[in-house]
Amino acid sequence: MRPRLALVPGEPAGVGPELCVRLAQRPANRFDLTAFGDAATLRRAAQALNLPLRLLPAEALAQKPGDLPLHEIALPGAPPAFGQPDPAHARAIIDSLELAAHACIDGAYQGLVTGPTHKASLNAGGIPYIGTTELLADISRHEVVMMLARPGLRVALVTTHLPLREVADALTPAALKRTLRITHQSMRDDFGITVPRIAVLGLNPHAGEDGHMGREEIEVMRPVMEALRAEGMNLIGPLPADTAFLPDKLLGFDAVVAMYHDQGLPVLKSHGIDQAVNITLGLPFPRVAVDHGTALDIAGQGIADASSLFAAADLCAELAHHRMNKEPA
Structure with a gap:
């Protein structure tokens, strides 16, 4: 059985959405993905990259490269301009992380992969945000x-x-x-x-x-x-x-x-x-994130390197596989 991973793009004005679109182009032979985020933002990223993207219902499975099941958490209004975070989107960004984490805790997904967030914008939007690591620790009530x-x-x-x-x-x-x-x-x-x-x-x-x-x-x-x-x-x-x-x-x-x-x-x-x-x-589920920031200066230009997100998804699937196959104590 392939693990199913929840994928959260992160800051919609950064490179996270376009990296998720690139990840969706890979054949689903090791894991299945469901994104938690805004449909319009992902479609805009695909258009900027000139790559195919077919958004499916959250419970569906990708059938071909470019398919991406989506649990939509819509942004209020249109996606922000590339490179310009909007504090009005803070609540939706945090909702995406929280809903994906709870879905992992509930067992619907076997791992969580997260893109980069923009702390200053989230705090300007009224969210007392320190980091995703701390947020997940609070949600799960686990020491991390x-x-x-x-x-x-x-x-x-x-x-x-x-x-x-x-x-x-x-x-x-x-x-x-x-x-x-x-x-x-x-x-x-x-x-x-x-x-x-x-x-x-x-x-x-x-x-x-x-x-x-x-x-x-x-x-x-x-x-x-x-x-x-x-x-x-x-x-x-x-x-x-x-x-x-x-x-x-x-x-x-x-x-x-x-x-x-x-x-x-x-x-x-x-x-x-x-x-x-x-x-x-x-955590009670594997969580792996990219090790880079939002790269606002190159967002939408199609030049962001997706290697860290690919590595995060591959490792998250590996960790999930170990947990799924672990013998009960």
Whole structure:
């Protein structure tokens, strides 16, 4: 049985709709798609790309490239001009995400793929929006972890969008334990890795160098890691971050847990973001997003690279397949 994925284009003035149209051109041999969004926006994107698009009822299945089942959440008024987000559309954009998430929770879909949103426009439209990861955590009432991944490298984060001076205070035993447990469980459930090998980066240079460059590794990290190792987790570290990403070392890890955003993600993105994706670990369904923004400056020009959305859909289908075929505990 192929997984059925809910697809949310994101900001209608950005490149998300046209990337979804490109995704609809691929043969449906690994998964089935249903978009949640505005029909007029998708048709306009197809016209800009000069690609076929036949919107079908949400419960239908695509029969040929260019078919896309749609659960319509109409925008108020016409689609915005390319590159010009309209705060009046904020509610409809959030409704698309919320309805798709609830449909996944209810079991109608086995995974969620999301395009890029424009935070400033959503907030200007009266939505107190931090990010889709946080929105999905609230909807599902699950604790989550943000992971960025590309072929050969998966990086999960203990802290995400914090000023650097706040990171050390946010690195609590509870936060580290939660991140490691969710990452470990996701490696098993979603990626099918029975005994995942998880590298844990130290917070300080040289992983604190036995306390001479900071004591977080000694006082916070090691006690947590020892306790979780006693539960059966295979945790390596704390490791100096400047050498942990060497190619020969990465071969020994299934995932890397970084303490803060810019400790792990620049390395991942330096290898190119065309195949990079954003995964939300800990949800009751797989969610994978593109690892790029709305690209308002090139929207409607037909030059946006769809590789990240293709990678997101392929990985979401893979994760859904693992969950669908997991034997009950």
